[in-house]
């Protein structure tokens with residue numbers, strides 16, 4: 501009997517299962533996860549750190565969901581190799597033969613820059629539920645938490661720590677926050693608002709060392725500057741999990757290389773989510789995981805039935821009343837694009853629209869959800885925008 505094997509149990513895996521079940525209610529599916537919990541949404545890990553969501557509450561699909569979907573979930577069973585010819589899956593516990601098709605949805609892992617003393621106690625990353633529980637247990641909200649990295653994760657963690665009474669400091673090696681989502685003007689705006697919330701921002705500090713004997717007592721920069729702290733959280737980006745693909749002889753570069761049908765270099769083995777590389781680019785965001793997973797599912801059942809054409813990247817940061825969305829091409833400088841900016845310090849809003857021949861191609865909406873929605877609609881409908889202030893920025 502035909503079976504489908506899925507490696508990984510994140511949002512790409514879950515979305516693939518749901519899409520498969522829309523078209524085929526029978527084909528048995530095996531899911532292998534190296535984690536010990538059934539599905540939980542990673543963005544909610546921030547709420548685990550702040551203590552607002554418990555370990556039990558974060559689980560979105562428990563064992564009964566998998567049963568209903570006719571899915572055999574194998575937890576704490578990492579896959580070590582796939583044998584492409586026979587579609588065999590080798591795990592740390594057993595060997596499973598003769599899959600019809602296999603999906604690799606192994607996600608990504610935190611990137612750790614070269615920092616001396618990274619192995620010390622009270623140095624954390626936040627990727628899994630176990631990581632979030634470990635940070636929550638270590639951060640009692642009394643001391644100073646140092647967050648290395650000024651991206652979305654770093655800022656959201658700082659806000660979570662502030663909620664439990666901590667005094668977080670976010671350090672970044674460059675001179676702005678959210679370099680992947682904001683231009684310099686919007687970054688200054690955001691810094692101002694975060695500092696008002698009691699979050700300290702320290703830019704241009706390249707962390708070279710964690711100080712302390714066996715546990716972290718602070719960080720030291722490449723130029724010898726020191727910041728004292730009780731916990732250090734490293735939030736410096738992610739890298740695709742490609743180890744399994746490499747050991748299975750599947751082509752990789754930065755990520756697992758997939759074609760427009762989400763098929764890897766091996767016929768019948770597909771990939772979706774953070775671990776993939778399509779047209780030379782790896783993302784680490786949910787919208788891409790959803791789109792690639794749906795496409796993979798359709799092609800798993802009927803190869804060639806769906807084609808992935810890309811995802812318009814969008815990011816949303818929701819930190820204590822600061823709504824921030826950046827979408828599409830929001831930070832381009834070449835003369836073919838025109839940027840219109842409207843900033844209001846009193847209201848705490850910063851809007852930017854990028855136009856190419858009167859077509860809205862990207863923008864930033866800081867401080868207002870309605871403007872963000874206007875921008876999403878404009879980009880998805882390729883709207884002609886002659887006056888961004890009237891057509892996009894008016895709330």
Ligand SMILES: Cc1cc2nc3c(=O)[nH]c(=O)nc-3n(C[C@H](O)[C@H](O)[C@H](O)COP(=O)(O)OP(=O)(O)OC[C@H]3O[C@@H](n4cnc5c(N)ncnc54)[C@H](O)[C@@H]3O)c2cc1C
Nearest residue numbers: 508510511512534542543578579606607773774784785786
């Ligand atoms: C705290 C946090 C907040 C986030 N917030 C946002 C947000 O607001 N918006 C957004 O777009 N994105 C956000 N992200 C990123 C988002 O979570 C990822 O893009 C998404 O989880 C990717 O899904 P995935 O299924 O590809 O991979 P993952 O969710 O990483 O799942 C992959 C799973 O496969 C497992 N695995 C790996 N190798 C093996 C193996 N060999 N055998 C078995 N299992 C294996 C991994 O352990 C993991 O459980 C956030 C991430 C974090 C950590």
